[in-house]
Amino acid sequence: MLKNLFLAVLIGAVLAYCFGHVATEWFDMHLVLSDYELEPLTSILAATGVVVLLVLVGFVVAFSVVAAIALVLIVSVLGVFAAGIGMFWPVILVSIIIYLLVRDRPSSAY
Numbered sequence: 001m002l003k004n005l006f007l008a009v010l011i012g013a014v015l016a017y018c019f020g021h022v023a024t025e026w027f028d029m030h031l032v033l034s035d036y037e038l039e040p041l042t043s044i045l046a047a048t049g050v051v052v053l054l055v056l057v058g059f060v061v062a063f064s065v066v067a068a069i070a071l072v073l074i075v076s077v078l079g080v081f082a083a084g085i086g087m088f089w090p091v092i093l094v095s096i097i098i099y100l101l102v103r104d105r106p107s108s109a110y
Contacts, residue, residue, distance in 0.1 A: 016048040 021044065085092070 017044060
């Protein structure tokens with residue numbers, strides 16, 4: 001497991017560096033903070049950090065939407081179940097009483 005984690009981090013770092021290099025060279029992207037241009041590796045790391053932050057925000061939003069939909073569905077099903085019990089409780093009560101009166105009782109063997 002540690003080997004897979006190491007490989008994932010290594011692949012992520014290589015991809016981040018490669019895509020950052022492409023962004024700085026092809027698209028002439030440079031980060032400037034108060035009249036000081038950051039070096040390319042720092043720019044790549046900053047861009048990667050922003051992308052990771054945006055991906056995390058995307059996951060939070062996606063899971064929040066999925067969780068909200070699941071909550072609405074669960075509450076809807078429970079509401080329909082409660083309404084059904086509320087409407088049909090006399091029928092259910094009579095059915096249980098009839099079942100208890102008519103069922104076969106086990107006889108004791110002596």
